[in-house]
Amino acid sequence: MSFTLATWNINSVRLREAQVTRLLGEETPDILCLQEIKSPVDKMPLEGFRALGYTHVVARGQKGYNGVAILSKLPIEDAGDRDYAALGHARHVAARLENGVVIHNFYVPAGGDIPDRAQNIKFGQKLDFLTEMRDVFAEEKPQKSILVGDLNIAPREDDVWDHKKLLKIVSHTPVEVNHLTDVMEAGGWADVTRQDIPSGKLFSWWSYRSPDWDAADKGRRLDHIWATGDIKASAHSSRILRTTRGWEQPSDHVPVFATFDL
């Protein structure tokens, strides 16, 4: 079987219901993973998604903040969640396809402004979240698994608009990149997007605060699609849909796609 999967930090699914519907209608991924839905699950607007064939939903939500959802045309079953770093936030959910493939959808904490856990509790929580991801995957040794989401880290020099300028900016500091590398190694994860697009600047997020985002292009690649080593060779056709950032009242993130032949 072949399926196309997308991941998108939507920054309020209720405000941007029409944009989700537009993406589903125009791009027709089989599975769409959303982050920052900012809604309890029972207040998610699902009717329009259902009408387009996305009848299977696995989600975790909360009022006002965070929240992750997996919308699927293919049958999926709920494969659970975990409260990483004991924050009490809805930042992870997993689903299982009928062929046994597990999809993990993550919204890693942004980590605040100061990259020092002694001065900024949020930065410590981000590192602790990543450390627990490392430990869980070291224990689980995941197979036939896909991990997507807003990981809030741009690991490579060409994942940011200016590597040197961002070395002390949260999302691109060496300590965060090292933590993310540890997660990848513990789980045997491969970066599918960079497997397909191995070089060149690649961004999935542009700040709302940056004027003229398109021309200035001060972006970062914060949104990722990974796969375990046993299925990484089945992934192809990765792309980042930059155009949604130019839609009216956009999310600051854009969707990332990959296709798997399994």
Place this chain on the structure above:
DNA sequence: ATGGTCGACTATCGA
């Protein structure tokens, strides 16, 4: 070096 903009929901907090 600083401030810049959003979204949730009322006054700030989180990003």
